[in-house]
Amino acid sequence: MGSKRSEVLPFQAMEVLNAANRLEQAGEHVLHMEVGQPGAPVPDSVLKVAHEYLSSGRLGYTEAQGIPLLKKSIARYYKQTFGLEVPESRIFATTGSSAGFNLAFLAGFDRGDRIAITSPGYPAYRNIIEVLGLECVEIEVGPETRWSLTPEILEEVHKEKPLKGVLVASPANPTGTMMSPEALKALVEACEALDLWFISDEIYHGLAYDMQEETALRFTDKAIIVNSFSKYYCMTGWRIGWMVLPEVLVRPIERIAQSLYISPPELAQVTAAAAFDAVEDYEKIKAGYAANRKVLLDHLPQLGFDVLPVDGAFYVYAGVSKLTNDSMDFCQRMLAETHIAATPGVDFDLTRGHQFMRFSFAGKEADIKLAVERLESWLK
Known part of the structure; x- marks a missing residue:
């Protein structure tokens, strides 16, 4: 029998991916819009560095x-x-952003400490926090705050029962919404006033469309910054990310990482360093995401989906109340009948998720257009 800490909810995006893969193995043409994985490969100039180093x-x-x-x-x-x-002394390479979150939670918090996240939000936050024996405090956000956490809401939750930290992403998953620099600054300052750790998930930096992203480092040297080469740099399978740490956490995190991970993969580190020199290639890939975004924003509302603002990342978080009262069932039927894989909102919001679903538009433009055609045929 497994441990109680292993009894976390499944990651529905991966569950959908498993079902989609089974369809593909049976010979069906599946359009993958379920996982947040770039469809483009690593640019040739970056791969060349990897090949040379490997040999x-x-x-x-x-x-x-x-x-x-x-x-x-x-x-x-x-x-x-x-x-x-x-300072390079505050920079810490990690085995993907997932390791970064593990290290941040282990070094900054003790068992039972309360960490606030937003709902909807990335489900792995909740699962990692709970597996580590911490308490996840999910704060519902909505259109009235542009799907972002505000100092006023944070202070109210903290007053009810003290928090120890806050985790915020901008651009966010699953919504794709972003905080303005002013809003981010105000939230950082509120955390410092309340003596809370501020963890800034910046893994979708580089993928902004109508706004300019800002780093929490602009406003404080006490925040824990988590970033990754998986999204903008198309390196999901390389398992490489980074953190920028407050000085006080550098040595504690190093000690923990030595035992948990020993080190990030050497080849991935060398290749990731080269990725910073391929901005022109990555901007072309981003232009493809922007084209995909436009296709979905132009068509999904016409098909009955209520679309949130898509400031950044490569997701559309869509309300489905006009189409169904059960997004899990809707996504399952959509996969079975149209072979379009997307993620039900219950992955990201345990309370209101049945009203929403997430489409990833990180794939090829031809696939996104074909998905729209299949949806139009299915829903009309």
Whole structure:
């Protein structure tokens, strides 16, 4: 019999992916809009670096904090993108952003501490927090706050029962909405006033359309920043990400990482450093996402979906109340009858998720257009 901590809810996006893969194995043409995975490959110039390094000799352990080459490249990224000087000593390479969240929760919190997240939100936040023996406090957000957490809401929840930390993503998953720099600054300042850890999930940085993303590092050196090469840089399978840490957490996280992970994959670190030099290629990929976004925003409302603002990332979070009162059943039928895979909203919001579903538009434009055609035929 398994442990109680293993009794977390399944990650529905992955459950849908499993079902979609079974259809493909049976010979069906499935349109994948369920997982947040770029459809484009890593650019050739980046892969060339990987091939050359792979042929040069043995791959081994590295420093737990990451190789100097990668940390220098990340520091340069913050200087070029945001005009910020980030000491390399505060940069920590991780085995994907998932490891970053594990390390942040383990180093910053003790068993039973309360961490606030927004609902809807990325389901792995909730599951990791609960598996580690922490308490996940889900705060419902909606259109009145543009699907973002505000200082006023945070202070009210903290007053009812003290929190120890807050985790916020901008651009957000599943909504794709973003906080303005002013809103982010106000929330960071509220956390500092309440003596709460502020964890900023910035893995969708680079993927903004109508707004400019901002890093929490602009406003504080006490935040825990988590980022990844999986989304903008198309490196999901390479399992490489990074953190920018407050000085006080650098050594604690290093000690924990040495035992949990030893080090991030050496090949992935070298390749990730090269990805920063391929911005022109990545911007072309992003232009493809923008075209896909337009296709969905132009057509989904006509088919009965209520679409939230899509400021960034590569998701449309759509209300389905005009079509069904059960998004789980709707997504299952849609997959079976149209071979379009998308994720039910219950993955992201345990209370209101039956009214929503998430479409990923990270795939090929031809697939997105075909998905719209199949939906039109199915729903009309």
